[in-house]
Amino acid sequence: MSAILSADDLNDFINPGIACIKPVETLPQQQPEENANPYEVTTEDKVKAENAPPAQISLTDCLACSGCVTSAEAVLVSLQSHSEVLDTLDRYAELRIPVQDHVGATDGMNGIDEDGRIFVASVSPQTRASLAATYNVSEQQAGHMIAQLLSGPYGLRSGGKHGSGFTWVVDTNVMREACLVAAAEEVQQALKAPTEGQKKPILTSACPGWICYAEKTHPHILPHLSKLKSPQALTGTLLKSILAKKFGVPPEKVWHMAVMPCFDKKLEASRGELTSHSWHGREGEDAVRDTDCVITARELLMLAESRNISFPCLPRKPLAKQFRPPFPDPTVNAFLFGRRRTKALRDTSEAASSIGTSGGYLHHVLQTQQSLHPGSTITIHRGRNADVADYSVLSPSGKTIFKAARYYGFRNIQNLVRRLKPAKASRMPGANSRRPARKPGGGAGEGDYAYVEVMACPGGCTNGGGQIKVGDVGTLRQTGVENGSWEQEVLPAQREWLGVVDEAYFSASSEDEDVDGDADGDVNMDMDDAHGPSINGEARSDDVVDGIDRTYIHGILEHWSSITGVELEKLIYTTFRAVESDVGKESGGGNEMERVSALAVAQGGGW
Template structure:
């Protein structure tokens, strides 16, 4: 477990279940003393209080039990921490080769014979929320924070400057790129659910990018599962893309690619450990499945990673990596998509930031796609009972509602959502009609309209969205981090600054998150613009204004997924989709009844968890 995590970090939105199976098993047996007089009045000093030993809880336990639904589960995953990152870098030699932009089409990395178990190709992906948190902490732009992260993970003054092997990360991928893939697919999925209301996906379609929300739904509300979007999150999509393409282009097994994700919340560790997000879903190789994401760390753990190597994070260069440390991806088309000038397309700022949100903008992209299909239509927004509940309606020029959607952030609001989506219960009274009490639909907190007409709902566990994730830097830590990092020091004393309240601090993080949208991307990679090439006719970079929705060229994204499928030989559906499962509680069951839990535990271990 990371040293920066403490019990104070576990004050989550939903508390651990009272009947957690692990503490129950470790409770000591209270043996009554012999020859006690039942009529004797004893004093408090004579009563010996028994202290239960600390429960050792692993991820395997959490996945096999529905007793808890918190991000504390992710915190308790000891292997997914900055220590595990350092251990992997010191244990394995970095597998590097001077392949060109055209890629290693021979199927074998030059001079490596396909790699050995003692070698790894290290790849990292970084979320925009993490960059925003670090940007607000050190008073830099979101882009500069991204440069600093790249310098830490790949540059000569970062992790490569120390360690037993001198290893570093070969590529640093912005998850915003694969977010575009997720958004385009989400709009298509929502449209399919609207056109086929009796299909596999029930209305309203609920987003599935938040692992805390997914864990909660699987363990406590299985009736929600048919509503969940089948799409992978940007983190999972990035992991699948990296490992599947490198395995094919370089002729190496997926386990030789080690992928670390830097994310805003601890629940992303749980997502990375799901058996549905492993190489067995797309590779089909024999033996144990390999996780698409090997390790997830947060913004605070990233700073611990630097501190463990005696690296001052704020003193790292705020410039792009040189060509020496930024090689081209083996596939030129995917290289242009991941690292080209057009990556992270700027959005047309037609709406306020809070309308789009800082959780990827799934709902907003679905609305804009529907609006683009009906010229002259507008989007109406009506706030619900609090700032984290809103209702959205796409209205035609004639005032006719075309699509209704909503946003639900925070577990308290989510509980209301799932309760109102609960199917109606049949009355036990003879001849009585079905009881409608459990079938109330979400109405956006009295926002009005027919609640049953919701087509799409964006659901996130954290109030305020992903910039408020549990792994983000809190305002109380800023002063210490700036002092340790050496920023704001003048004449030997730390420059005094009045730090804002937590709500105002989150506003600063949100502002940093959106700063990347207003930057000019033309000069984003002056020094690191490696082998991008020019877009050719028919290339995925070539698109038209008619195909651009919410600043995203939909045709460009679709051609990328088609190319990805052709490279790997795997259907697009298998690459971008996932599945969910209802987790039944084994609390209170006998050993004979808990065989299913043991199967789940064995599967989790076989998936590479090693817990």
């Protein structure tokens, strides 16, 4: 795993369901003393005091047992680092993008190096916020700097064996809008007619740390989980499915890297459910991950440092036009790279708090419910801490129409899953079953909620383990910059620093960028409005909720399905499964820990 990862950084640790057996296995065996008389009675004063050495437990030990993370995941995670990105760029030449005509048709990929790859990247808004706060730039400028590193002439393309870079850098906020619309409709459908096996309330599934915890410790939660893919997974599916179809290449020719705020996203990328088999599966074909590699904000800086690139010195302007080829489908091109798609967030701190820094799933679901009930209002009841709250949509008469909640951090999540555990039927005739748990503010239990937004990190995704810590900011600001170019300042504590990052995250909505121009001021594409052109030339609809045109999003999703020939359900939904722990069980195949370590080292990883 990346050298940047240390135990101190992992604030989203998942406690195993069974006590760790490693200390027991490492206890020294008691050896009989030489020349010992078996008939001698040993007295207390003759016994030598012997202190057993402390048990040594490494990350490999933990990952080798599926109490938390499986062996396969351990190897896959170890491969996802900035080093893997550089090795891949040096291993494969960047494929030339064919010339497109006015309707988006291409001349295919004939005559292109068969070993080449199309490199694409997706970047989360939380990562941009972390870098923006670190270098005292706007969130928009941080995004330009990332694009310059990944695709520009002063970035990765300036070195390496092949001079390869990323052809497209996508903002995951774009696909997040699709996720929000689909999430709100999933909730509404569950209220009308739940699908088979689905239980109320629906719990978000975009946080991989939360999903890992649920699958391996609380299988009774699985029927509650939303089947919707996360923005990272959905972006990977869209990029690989469309590029493979348009260019007539297999999905493995498209290499997708995601820049995310937490290390758990590496686990998500390793899931067997998030591969080409779910939407492109053909007999005999190997599964290709929708996201090949995930790196964090700090690993992105290590990526630049490994190529002797000063990240803070990169241009803070959009890429020049020659480094931004249009996507092979004009409609999807406008959707992904049209005029800035951020919607106007509310200026009040109360509104920002209700939206949160984890994508705004709960906020959009509430806004959708309010739009379905004109005249209704939303009330908020704070829980025992800032990471717990419940929300109600009230009719004009004060009747509760819809209830939802937010649970952030594992301490709060444990309370949620405990209260959602099915009641045990009593064996005593006439006795009541276990009493239902109460919600934080009293009243009905968690089962009365229709939707709950669950995230592993306290404070949300801007507090992910891969984000830049305040202790590193001073050093990073001086790296590669001449002395005196940064003003000396007293940096806040980590808790206050998260507030600075959150401010950068929410500032994205207030940044005014009418069009994406190149470094010389040329416009890359024409826009009809802030959300790109309409579908099939039709005017934009009035079906706008929370700043998102739902009709437009539906049109984009249907267009995606039609051009790939894949059912929409296979593209945007996934599945979850209970994972049995093998803690304390006989492996039957030798020392599992040694096997995993050997595999990781052989592949260039390891700890």
